[in-house]
Amino acid sequence: MKRDYWPTEEWRTADPASVGMDPGKLSDLELMVKSQYPNINGIAVVRSGYIVFERYYHDHGPLDTHNVASVTKSFISALIGIAIDARLIKSVDQKVLSFFPEYVLDASDIQKRTITIRHLLTMTAPIAWKKEDTTGYEPLDRLRRQRNWVMFIINILGRNGQTGRFQYSTVGTHLLSAIITHATGLCAREFANERLFRPIGINEIPDHEMKSFLLDDVFGKNVSGWIKDPQGYTTGGWGLTITVRDMARFGFLYLNRGKWEDNQIVSKGWIDESTAMNSNKYGYLWWLRDEGGIFSYSALGAGGNVICCIPGKDLVVAIASKVVMKTRDRWPLFEKCIIPALIE
């Protein structure tokens, strides 16, 4: 796609009508957010490379960063792609355990041995606690209390003969972050700064010392920058804080199939592979949707954090939300306001 400018330095705004959006429908969007989505802190709609709608709530502004929870995973996906493009990782079929030679295996750990990067990217690696007969939620609080997160995760990986079955897991994504470090010699945050954030104008994230690993430091109000585990591995499944405009930059990079200005930041092939529709409706750490003839892929995080890309309409929507337990589904915003606002 030909672009008349790149938002590396600054995003430009445009009159909705000038890029084919109905201003009336967008004011409905504003109403709907205000009346039904009290935990949204910021939202931006980008059409054809121009911001047509941008609002902040609860005293937030364009410079504020937000804890975007599992949206982080899709960034990890991009970083794995970049490392593969750079031949630092051989392929998605490389075995996870080949990156952790220090982990001693039993002879019977055959299942663990067969798990690949692809299994982690597609959430099809087996994880111990998710059994039909137990209350299967991921013990993330338990992870937080571990002295060595990676060891804990490898320990619970691959135990029940269920390889290949979709099982959403945050801890598996953390292993991908550790793999990036083993493959590149940089923590995922540093690798992102160099290969992803700097080239497309996302604010680089400096290192932050973790004071402790209490609930608030790991999941709560003290999360800042991009947090790391006790061994210094950047968190892979959550823990990134970012501005709404930078979220939109990341989505925009994907809309352009990895190209930014004259550089191919992520290969086209990786992006196509990451977002190819399948029966799980889940790509490489991207949620896929095909509804009413509109295909979209999204980075989704707890509380209703969203980066949604609709390639067919040259549209990116970024939503930052306060992470709360129960939230209203974000899709009605698209269904009732954003998609109807598109004028062909």
Place this chain on the structure above:
Amino acid sequence: MKNIIIKGARLHNLKNIDIAIPKNELVVATGISGSGKSSLVFDIIFEEGRRQYLQSLGILAGIEEEDKFDSISGIGPTIAVQQNIIRQSSPRSTVGSRTNILNMLAVLFAGEGRIACSYCGTPVGDDLTCGKCGNIEERFPASYFSYNNPNGMCIKCSGRGAYFEIDMQKLVPEDSTTLQQVLDAVGLTPGYMRLFQRHYFNYLATPFYEIPDEVKEEIIYGHNLSKSREKQSSCLTKIFQGRLHWHGEDTSGIYTWSVCSECHGYRIGEEARRVLLAGKHIGELGKMTIHELQAFLDDLPEKETLLPFGHNLLKEILRKTSQLIKSRLGHLSLYREMPTLSGGEIQRLFLNSHLDSRMDSLIYILDEPTVGLHESEKTELLKSINDLKELGNTVIVVEHDRNVIEMAEHIIDIGPKAGIEGGQVTYQGDLKGLLQCNESITGQYLSGKAIMPVRSRCQIIGLNEQINKKTIDKATPCLTIRHARTNNLKDVTVSFPLGVLVGIAGVSGSGKSSLVSDTLVPLLRGYFHDRWENGRTGVVENGNDDEDESDESMVVEAISDKLEGVEHISGFAEVSQAPIGRNMNSNPVSYIGIWDKIRKVFAAQTEAIQQNLSAGHFSFNSKGACSVCGGSGRETLWLGGNLKIDTICKECHGKRFNDEALSVRYKDKNIFDVLEMSVSESVRFFADKPGIISTLKVMERIGMGYIKLGQPTPTLSGGEAQRVKLAKEIGKRRKGNILYVMDEPTTGLSLYDTAKLIQLLDELITKGNSVIVIEHDPVVLSSCDYIIELGPGGGVEGGRLIAEGSPQALKENQKSITGRYLQ
């Protein structure tokens, strides 16, 4: 309304009966096995109570009802515990989770436990800072102390404390061992062998360790066949599980259920194991007997300073443990898995929780609550049952036990016999009338008018006995266990004389099962295993091999020095009360191994040959299945949440088969009609097919002639399941000299059926076999040649050999508790 009034009851074998059952009384329903008691009490009264309740909540509108009776009135909320239903509960459910005591302890540990530093192990102070290394700990919420919670479970075993493990060393002994050699060693049935050979053709000659990991994984663990269910493709794990399940066989030591190497059976994670009260973590408490736990908790306030909240909680826990001890459950541990409890223990646990809740105006239905109780222990149970009634409830007990019948205010006797010869009310009223009722077989036995069989060849033997008859001497063949210390056994050395009927007696929890099921049987298994390596039977190949649950049970380590005298027997058969399977597709004929033969008979009929129907077309698990219900005969309606209701399939009307299968007839019966036959009917029907009826005849002889060939095995009671297993074992017609080991074979048996059982055991002995029975029934014990009594109490107070010898010798032995109840 003062009565429950049922008119025209005609379910199963019930013959259109009218009956009025008084409320707020203690009612006992009795009658010989298969007479129709359960049909009346569980399938009609209980099911109707439940249905009316659901209807009152408005969730059952418009569901078709089965035609069970004309009318019923006076019924209210009904609560029942059927032994077979509880037995099927998840092994994750334990005494501690069921009674909620584990949850309460979790809260206590979360609030009051002492945390050890995760770096250096030093207990941290009240400020949670480690005095030695400065590390700061955080308190854990209660979920970290629950093995059922992802936070609390040991991550290696997912909270079970044990797991199945493939011993790779045994499976692939050499680096050069090829896949074909591995498959040979596993001993696959020809069908499976072909399947694996076809699938892994390219790797058959490859050394196993050089096969790509993905393929190895596929061979061992398989993959998921459908998205939602845990259904695996054919793989070694599944075959091993099937074998364990169907044959209770430990598969050549390759696939074993072993104690978790991470938590050592404590089930909880590393975190909870670092939190102690009086030096112990919650897993250690979970493994204690309730007796021991009570003593430990009693001392706790002296050893730890508890907050007022902790004190109150502790008081509440202690109240519950003493209740359990009063209900004679003190020998159990909180970690004891529900499916491993005996029927009587389940009943008492249930009674206990209901007495605890103090509800009234309910109808309670109990299924043989005295099972597993020593005569001396029954009084307290009877008192609890009476208390339940005194609270203002109606209590209906299905029971054969003399003590319970004698206590009843109202007795209903269903009979006169089993199956089609039963289904009528033979007597209703008080005890005196029952004893005088000539039509009631129960009454006849109770009054002594019908007498128990006399053993044909009773041998009197005894160690160091003065009585005149034959004395055991060096020449009497014996099995001897030395220094057994399994569970609560206190260094027991004991000899079981062979070629005779040996009874193992003792109060509940005294160590009978520890001695027999947990020590003797594993030792025998170990011994015979090595010798039978190559003579093993394969898995049932079609139909039943997709059994999804395996017989997992708690493992205890058998501790003893050795077993002597095994050379005197040529084999052994353990006939336990464990359920045969949870699979509703399994039934007595598939279990005893004649289902294939019956289907072949149908496939050989001209109509079948013309339509090209093979034996597989007569299976409701496969090609013969009704296409609407998939062969279950039922449709399940989910009412939201966990609430569901089963209705009969509208297509096949519960017959399970498709029309094609049903169209073929043999002697004017189709395949469904055959499954509807009782064992007795089928013995006549297949009279000219000895291969089919040999085991069925044995079933008939042990009082199971009333069972339907197609009755799903999960609906069998523990005692019925055991008798089916017994029939299967005897049906194998092995050459004599087999040792049969049985756990309470009288469970579910009326006196009439007990008489038949004694005859059968006698016959086994006459043919040169040996029998060891764990038993409480004074009638059976009195018929034994030799009794070994453990005691004196349960749990820590038991585990000793307190008396042994002939029944006569025990009667004269002051130390014996059992002796005084013998006849």
